[in-house]
Amino acid sequence: METQTWIQISADSDFSYHNIPFGVFSTACNKEDARPATRVGDFIIDLREAERQGLLNGELFSKLSHKVFQGKTLNSFMELTRPHWQEVRRTIQSLLHVGSALDTNKELQSKVVIPYTDKIILHLPAQIGDYTDFYSSYTHAYNVGVMFRGKDNAIQPNWLHIPIGYHGRASTVVVSGTDIHRPRGQAKPPTAEKPIFTECKRLDYELEVAAFVGGPANKMGEPVKVDSAEDRVFGFVLMNDWSARDHQAWEYVPLGPFNGKNFGTTISPWIVTLDALEMFRVDLEPQNPEPLPYLKEKRHTSWDINLEVYLHADGNTKADILTKSNYKYMYWNIAQQLTHHSVGGCILNAGDLLASGTISGPQKHEFGSMLELSWQGTEKIALSEGKERTFIQDNDQIIMKGFAEKNGIRVGFGECAGKVLPALPENKYY
Amino acid sequence: METQTWIQISADSDFSYHNIPFGVFSTACNKEDARPATRVGDFIIDLREAERQGLLNGELFSKLSHKVFQGKTLNSFMELTRPHWQEVRRTIQSLLHVGSALDTNKELQSKVVIPYTDKIILHLPAQIGDYTDFYSSYTHAYNVGVMFRGKDNAIQPNWLHIPIGYHGRASTVVVSGTDIHRPRGQAKPPTAEKPIFTECKRLDYELEVAAFVGGPANKMGEPVKVDSAEDRVFGFVLMNDWSARDHQAWEYVPLGPFNGKNFGTTISPWIVTLDALEMFRVDLEPQNPEPLPYLKEKRHTSWDINLEVYLHADGNTKADILTKSNYKYMYWNIAQQLTHHSVGGCILNAGDLLASGTISGPQKHEFGSMLELSWQGTEKIALSEGKERTFIQDNDQIIMKGFAEKNGIRVGFGECAGKVLPALPENKYY
Ligand SMILES: [Ca+2]
Numbered sequence A, B: 001m002e003t004q005t006w007i008q009i010s011a012d013s014d015f016s017y018h019n020i021p022f023g024v025f026s027t028a029c030n031k032e033d034a035r036p037a038t039r040v041g042d043f044i045i046d047l048r049e050a051e052r053q054g055l056l057n058g059e060l061f062s063k064l065s066h067k068v069f070q071g072k073t074l075n076s077f078m079e080l081t082r083p084h085w086q087e088v089r090r091t092i093q094s095l096l097h098v099g100s101a102l103d104t105n106k107e108l109q110s111k112v113v114i115p116y117t118d119k120i121i122l123h124l125p126a127q128i129g130d131y132t133d134f135y136s137s138y139t140h141a142y143n144v145g146v147m148f149r150g151k152d153n154a155i156q157p158n159w160l161h162i163p164i165g166y167h168g169r170a171s172t173v174v175v176s177g178t179d180i181h182r183p184r185g186q187a188k189p190p191t192a193e194k195p196i197f198t199e200c201k202r203l204d205y206e207l208e209v210a211a212f213v214g215g216p217a218n219k220m221g222e223p224v225k226v227d228s229a230e231d232r233v234f235g236f237v238l239m240n241d242w243s244a245r246d247h248q249a250w251e252y253v254p255l256g257p258f259n260g261k262n263f264g265t266t267i268s269p270w271i272v273t274l275d276a277l278e279m280f281r282v283d284l285e286p287q288n289p290e291p292l293p294y295l296k297e298k299r300h301t302s303w304d305i306n307l308e309v310y311l312h313a314d315g316n317t318k319a320d321i322l323t324k325s326n327y328k329y330m331y332w333n334i335a336q337q338l339t340h341h342s343v344g345g346c347i348l349n350a351g352d353l354l355a356s357g358t359i360s361g362p363q364k365h366e367f368g369s370m371l372e373l374s375w376q377g378t379e380k381i382a383l384s385e386g387k388e389r390t391f392i393q394d395n396d397q398i399i400m401k402g403f404a405e406k407n408g409i410r411v412g413f414g415e416c417a418g419k420v421l422p423a424l425p426e427n428k429y430y
């Protein structure tokens, strides 16, 4: 990267000059004072302050009649259009150039630029209106299908025609670093006659990439066409769709996952934009059978983003890597998911979250859940320091990472991490 | 009703002295100026103005450090506690008494009391964070089971143990009077090899009662116990869960209904509180098998609320009644639904919507959907003026009504109505 910036950015930072992701932070001295920001290397740029100081002075922003970075979330910014998002990214990049106002005016710099330390608290970047989870990785759908229905019926007839998805629970989407209690609920052990009330014995992660919707909402009844669907994507985060497999297995017929999923979903704090990711775009294989016309794109693509999942076992000194996958392992891409979501007339609002579904690659070390890695708990997953797992145990921590790299440019997501706390005592329930 | 009120309330009004429901309105001269209100007979009482004028002066309200009726939704009020909701109802009732400040001070009255005319516009009463739809009427689950799996497997093994539910779409919950476009989407006709892209041919209603959640949110990870669950219920509305049966049938395995439901859900505008309904509470039959301890109540009840669905066929001069059901036809009640929803630790926020599921009674005229009434389209439903239907046609209007009556006291919901507009032209899709 040859651009000269006055902030030192190490070559292995996820938050390069090229990235400029969007998030929301506060500081330990005033936790409640959450405000929008970007991150560059080991610094935060406070966008509320930058806007107040008149630094976001591009052509489109100069024409706005209202400020957009003064709230506690990014929603006002996300409601604008792609050209607005692009302009802010370019404006911030120019502020990083040697000799810019932010470089030379040290008083200004002290107000707007904040070192990234452990005093920084990161928040959910948006108020999420609705959260949807898709199921669009072929290998994941195939693996789950083999386990539950056998090889011959692994892929359901509708899967190859529909980007299958379900409505998830927005109220428990939390930011990286939030602890999750092991849930209690109903499960029916294979040999039992009746269900039991039990703490989850098969607590799992699901490695996902989630898109934040942006742009003006479509009118109720009106679909978003597939070739313009990316204009409604503000950017991406990593997502851990925590899953209680035993609860889910007992409840999901016929209306889908409910308590097996709604106890918690963790996302990474920084939203990486499509502009930052454009250079990592890759073509996907043509789909067979051909999609129906409303899902047929001029070009069928995803992005080459390396995805990793680590498990830091309780008591261990370091984390072990369990999954190495990639966002290019999508059968249905985000444009098709978003268009399908809107085709009946469903309103998609800025701030809505659309998750990819578990992303598994074809090889075993690329499987995006412990359900697949341990093949329903039948195979132990070996960890370091003599430990092993089939599912997540109490006080284990799950850490997801994601990054794209090409021609010496790195664009990363940071971490999506969460620790599992023990279930609450039974007297909390009845 | 012997209480003397200075507002004339006709004996057949849904909005009796006893009711005092909560909603949000504006007037045609200033549509955007939405504010909380109650309705009494043919009048609206503007609660924003009542609060400004110091009329909501009960003990609990006098202690509040902030105003709660100054926003465009009821959320701030719903976030308080049951005793606050009860106090406001009593305060409003006392303002209706002959000789009250609102009776005698005509200038005050002219500011706070507004005749209910066609200039009144009703809005969604709350900002809905998350919307959940249950499936808790035995007859409905049985009917659907018989149609899809035959008599012997009609009720799924989990249904008798779990108040089965799924996460729905909050962005398209609309208030009574909003037109709904017939959705397009994927369907697979029984004889076809592949799915087709088609306008919905089996558009249906589902008669439901939905609860608005109130009270302080439970902490993430912490359940709501079943015997205190009603403290988290602010009140009820009628709900039409519009359903595209052909789309739903093709998409719902394995993750549940998605586009078959998310194109629109209509609710009635006035939230009727549990206090207004208390006198209509009825015991339900003991559940067999016995629920797990976390779902076992001291007393298993619902409310005797008459529910009706009318179809006003395109071109007809009047509406025909299709369904006469009752909210007492619930197997799992709202307390059990809410507790089950929270048992894994899911946060329930004030303003969330929890719907009952289609409420069908045991007799044929009590079935709560056209799917059941026409038995999957195999039997014509006769209407007046020579018309007949199996499912909803373009420009048909569906009108739901609900009311409880006992000892000369009537508490009603008003209407939950919506008209179906034709599907958009295909060139809107690709
Ligand atoms: Ca998932």
Ligand SMILES: [Ca+2]
Pocket: B133, B134, B206, B208, B241, B357, B358
């Ligand atoms: Ca329903």
Ligand SMILES: [Mg+2]
Pocket: A240, A241, A242, A243, A261, A262, A263, A264, A265, A266
């Ligand atoms: Mg989840």
Ligand SMILES: [Mg+2]
Pocket: B240, B241, B242, B243, B261, B262, B263, B264, B265, B266
């Ligand atoms: Mg619906």
Ligand code: NI
Pocket: A220, A221, B181
């Ligand atoms: Ni329209």
